[in-house]
Amino acid sequence: MTRVAVVDAGTNSVRLLVADPGDPLRYLDRRTTITRLGAGVDRNGHLDDAALARTLDCIAGYARRWEELGAARTRVTATSAIRDAADRERFFAGVRERTGVDAEVLTGEDEAAVGFRGATSSVAGEPPYLVVDIGGGSTEFVLGSAEPEAVVSRQLGCVRLTERRLRSDPPTGEEMAAAETDVDTELDALAGVVDAGAARTLVGVAGTVTTLGALHLELDEYDAQRIHGTRVPAGAVRALTDRLADMRVAEIAALGPMAPGREDVMVAGALILARVVERFGFGDVLVSEADILDGLALGLLDHTDGPLTAP
Numbered sequence: 001m002t003r004v005a006v007v008d009a010g011t012n013s014v015r016l017l018v019a020d021p022g023d024p025l026r027y028l029d030r031r032t033t034i035t036r037l038g039a040g041v042d043r044n045g046h047l048d049d050a051a052l053a054r055t056l057d058c059i060a061g062y063a064r065r066w067e068e069l070g071a072a073r074t075r076v077t078a079t080s081a082i083r084d085a086a087d088r089e090r091f092f093a094g095v096r097e098r099t100g101v102d103a104e105v106l107t108g109e110d111e112a113a114v115g116f117r118g119a120t121s122s123v124a125g126e127p128p129y130l131v132v133d134i135g136g137g138s139t140e141f142v143l144g145s146a147e148p149e150a151v152v153s154r155q156l157g158c159v160r161l162t163e164r165r166l167r168s169d170p171p172t173g174e175e176m177a178a179a180e181t182d183v184d185t186e187l188d189a190l191a192g193v194v195d196a197g198a199a200r201t202l203v204g205v206a207g208t209v210t211t212l213g214a215l216h217l218e219l220d221e222y223d224a225q226r227i228h229g230t231r232v233p234a235g236a237v238r239a240l241t242d243r244l245a246d247m248r249v250a251e252i253a254a255l256g257p258m259a260p261g262r263e264d265v266m267v268a269g270a271l272i273l274a275r276v277v278e279r280f281g282f283g284d285v286l287v288s289e290a291d292i293l294d295g296l297a298l299g300l301l302d303h304t305d306g307p308l309t310a311p
Helices: 049-069 080-084 089-099 108-119 158-165 173-188 207-216 234-245 249-253 263-279 292-302
Strands: 004-009 013-020 026-034 073-078 129-134 139-144 148-154 201-205 231-233 284-287
Touching: 004 049, 004 292, 013 049, 013 292, 026 049, 049 089, 073 080, 073 089, 073 292, 108 129, 108 139, 108 148, 108 201, 108 292, 129 207, 129 263, 158 173, 158 263, 173 263, 201 207, 201 263, 207 231, 207 234, 207 263, 207 284, 231 234, 234 263, 234 284, 249 263, 263 284
Parallel strands: 004 073, 129 201, 201 284
Antiparallel strands: 004 013, 013 026, 129 139, 139 148, 231 284
């Protein structure tokens, strides 16, 4: 039996999955640490020293964990923040030094395709699916049934949108309107590439969506098993977005299922999802806890998704 470990270093969070093969995958460890790797990258094109240090320390800790669990194959990937950073080699060198693994950057399209595979591997919805992965720096849109048929990655993420538009606490009406205009401009770019209206099921993945699922369920604390497969009606998505937009960051942080470090970008992420639901006429969003991590792990197990790297 081949045990695999995969790491996704995103703009806002770094995540680890150690899993054994199975249908669904058998998780041994799955964890998320918010390090804000992409802090300031949209503004100045370079990695913040403190954010990079937090991220590399986190990945080093993850390496110790996958070694404890005896992972035979590992893969460390990075997405939007590292794609955009002119000094990305600092990240690669740091990962190599601390883990012995050569990290790699996924293109937006590769990120979307891998995320589609993970997201649709364990949910019960009617195809075709539109999978929406709201990250810190980018959002991926993938249309398909058994496999991706159309893919778009846009420079639209909860960290990027917050840094650009939502500077007040709570955001002003003018800031929210400007942010919504930005979202709609990015959604306009889907036309002719991804026919979102052809999808029968909207599947949402990543921290923004799963946290909204937890808030919709009124959970006192985050519970992945209860959240996975939840359907959040369109009206509830908008109501949650409006509720969060009226709250101060400290109040959002105090909500039971809110992961520390997500509170200040939650409004932007919720707004992105609300506009996707509204623009394309979906009645609800199907929340999937399975995502790019699952897709990366499945790829390692079947040897079809990029290079294998041994620790």
